[in-house]
Amino acid sequence: MGIIVFSGWGFPAHRHVVDVAIAWLPPSIQPFYKSHRNWLIDHALDADIRKHSVPEEGIRHYLDVDAYLEPNQPCSAVFPMEWEDALARFGLDTLNAHGIGPWHAYRTYRKLVFAHIERDSALVLRHSIDLAHYLADLHVPLHTTANYNGQFTNQRGIHALWETQIPEAFQDGFALQPRKNQLKCAYIDDVKHHIWERTLESYAESHSVFECEFQVRDGWGTEPIDAYIQRGRTRQLMRTPEFVNAYHQALNGQVEQQMVKSIQSVSACWYSAWIDAGQPPLPSPPIPNKPIWKKTLDWLLQ
């Protein structure tokens, strides 16, 4: 992924992943995260914004898995999960050229564990939100391939189509919230392995991201597939709403599935970091000021 243009999930989707991840947390840490919900949602895109000021930030959001693969070679044989081993095998220039997403996500996880050990709530929030962003990005299949915008296969625009246009059109209908009495997130005892597993699963999904787009084009007829669409104050050339709809049907729930996996990964990694740090007490949320009528009612009911 050479140029830094894309965000991972579109902006509203990144915020939504964080919001719903809080709902999946177990009671031991949920009150802390809930009390900082607004801050977390407001900062869900900080990692993308940093790309403008921190030159090395861009490469932390993706990994071009296919840049390393020989034909028919299994991914698991290629990537050392340890950064030092990857450095020894590929060298820094190669790693930087193809993105360092999973290694950096794990580095951020370790920072979160240490922030808990230090009992530094501000840092816990900072690393929690950055970790959420990197994990969510790695669940976007187009963040795991060098053909990240279909530029090698004449499918330009597929990035925004998958990660922004589909969530914007269909996200409200996705089943993302935990159901009543559903088991909340579980502890992950090997987060490094989890991050790599999810990255490589995401790469496996990238094949249908491209294939389904071709499939929809093949049956499309003469109507244009792109149109200028008003977004905020600008008009952008994007896929038409009809094409977005047809592509979403062809993907058969893939975007929803990857969003669910992002959310559950975020909450499980937040929870696991706290466990790995030895479950230090988290500051209690401030007690909200009760309105006067509620105080009176409580007093009457005593």
Ligand SMILES: [Zn+2]
């Ligand atoms: Zn990103």
